[in-house]
Amino acid sequence: MEINGIAHVMLTAGDFARSREFYRELLPFLGMKPVIDAPGWYYCVGGRTAFGIRECAAEHRGERFVQQRTGLHHVCFRARERADVDALHDRLLQLGALVVHPPREDRFAPGYYSVLFEDPDGVRLEMNHVPGKGLLADPDPGLNNRDAIP
Numbered sequence: 001m002e003i004n005g006i007a008h009v010m011l012t013a014g015d016f017a018r019s020r021e022f023y024r025e026l027l028p029f030l031g032m033k034p035v036i037d038a039p040g041w042y043y044c045v046g047g048r049t050a051f052g053i054r055e056c057a058a059e060h061r062g063e064r065f066v067q068q069r070t071g072l073h074h075v076c077f078r079a080r081e082r083a084d085v086d087a088l089h090d091r092l093l094q095l096g097a098l099v100v101h102p103p104r105e106d107r108f109a110p111g112y113y114s115v116l117f118e119d120p121d122g123v124r125l126e127m128n129h130v131p132g133k134g135l136l137a138d139p140d141p142g143l144n145n146r147d148a149i150p
Contacts, residue, residue: 019120023051030077047078078127082131085115100116102115111129114129
């Protein structure tokens with residue numbers, strides 16, 4: 001068996017209204033088309049995947065994401081061109097998003113270029129471009145440090 005990618009990613013938003021406003025700007029900018037925009041649910045499709053947010057349970061409203069807790073670490077979108085990473089960075093600045101690091105090269109793979117940012121709930125998101133097939137390089141002993149990956 002060989003899977004055919006990721007069908008969708010769903011996040012639960014602690015502040016749904018604020019997150020929906022953010023993702024209504026971000027996801028269409030990335031070329032994704034909204035297919036559900038309903039109370040408590042926003043869902044877009046594009047680039048052979050889907051990405052959405054759902055409203056959290058009432059008792060969890062206002063909570064923020066904690067990256068080092070068990071579960072999701074971050075979500076990374078793959079760009080077709082290096083310039084797409086730069087364009088997203090410019091758009092994030094217009095949106096007032098928290099940019100963790102601006103576009104830069106990292107040693108995860110030859111030519112690895114990315115921007116790292118957070119959504120309104122503090123969920124870390126990344127967009128990267130890796131030339132060629134986009135595969136990560138052979139493991140580097142220096143990358144076994146859990147703090148090396150954003």
